[in-house]
Amino acid sequence: MTDTSRTPRGLAGAGTENDAASRIMVALDYGSASEAEALLSALKGIPCYMKVGMQLYFAEGPSFVERLKRDGYRVFVDLKMHDIPNTVKGGARSLAVVGADMINVHAAGGKKMMEAALEGAASANSAGHERPLVIAVTQLTSTDAVTMNEEIGIPGSVEDAVIRYARLAKEAGLDGVVSSPWEAAKVKEACGASFVTVTPGIRPAGTSVDDQARIMTPAQALGGGSDYMVIGRPITAQPDPRAAMAQILKELNHL
Numbered sequence: 001m002t003d004t005s006r007t008p009r010g011l012a013g014a015g016t017e018n019d020a021a022s023r024i025m026v027a028l029d030y031g032s033a034s035e036a037e038a039l040l041s042a043l044k045g046i047p048c049y050m051k052v053g054m055q056l057y058f059a060e061g062p063s064f065v066e067r068l069k070r071d072g073y074r075v076f077v078d079l080k081m082h083d084i085p086n087t088v089k090g091g092a093r094s095l096a097v098v099g100a101d102m103i104n105v106h107a108a109g110g111k112k113m114m115e116a117a118l119e120g121a122a123s124a125n126s127a128g129h130e131r132p133l134v135i136a137v138t139q140l141t142s143t144d145a146v147t148m149n150e151e152i153g154i155p156g157s158v159e160d161a162v163i164r165y166a167r168l169a170k171e172a173g174l175d176g177v178v179s180s181p182w183e184a185a186k187v188k189e190a191c192g193a194s195f196v197t198v199t200p201g202i203r204p205a206g207t208s209v210d211d212q213a214r215i216m217t218p219a220q221a222l223g224g225g226s227d228y229m230v231i232g233r234p235i236t237a238q239p240d241p242r243a244a245m246a247q248i249l250k251e252l253n254h255l
């Protein structure tokens with residue numbers, strides 16, 4: 001049975017500027033709290049999700065997540081856990097008690113590992129938090145078909161591999177997946193409308209592709225089934241991050 005309490009929080013469509021902002025997860029890929037603080041000041045008042053990845057978490061630890069929560073942000077702690085089930089369960093528990101709203105694992109770790117992550121995440125309740133959404137990375141958005149087939153050794157199309165992992169994540173009871181925006185609609189088709197789709201690989205027209213391989217513009221992604229768009233450098237590496245965010249919101253509000 002679908003657990004409707006785990007559907008994306010605050011997803012009301014992109015009718016207002018705040019609705020659109022709530023669909024954006026800003027990737028705080030910085031090496032120190034002070035650099036991240038500068039970005040937070042620039043984006044002050046915009047109700048987006050904040051994403052803390054390996055670089056910032058390894059440098060600053062749980063205290064930066066707690067600091068974001070104190071300011072009222074929803075926080076995705078993107079550590080992409082991939083280990084034996086018992087270790088992932090412990091990792092998920094540690095992130096859940098800090099108050100993360102979303103955490104993730106690699107689907108390649110298998111069903112038992114994903115189930116263990118969910119068990120660990122349930123510890124949030126003992127610390128007075130809601131259980132974080134637990135989602136699985138399918139195929140990294142930096143991976144193209146050649147890399148997947150020839151280096152990683154997975155045959156077939158990237159889309160098929162993503163859908164196979166999405167189905168496995170759903171079977172394990174997870175709340176959704178990370179994929180590129182190209183696969184988001186197919187994930188919804190395969191796993192249901194309430195299965196959360198989080199899509200990095202977002203590039204506004206004319207911005208640098210960097211190391212991403214499977215990209216779409218914010219408007220294409222939102223129109224194509226993405227619940228949440230992860231955006232880093234197209235905002236954080238710009239000379240005026242607030243102006244870059246405003247331009248993205250303007251584009252989304254014309255959908």
Ligand SMILES: O=c1ccn([C@@H]2O[C@H](COP(=O)(O)O)[C@@H](O)[C@H]2O)c(=O)[nH]1
Pocket residue numbers: 027029053137139140141142178179200201202210212230231232233234
């Ligand atoms: O498949 C994935 C999974 C995670 N990411 C993360 O998203 C951001 C993207 O940053 P950009 O600067 O917009 O490229 C980054 O934190 C990645 O670790 C991803 O890109 N792809």
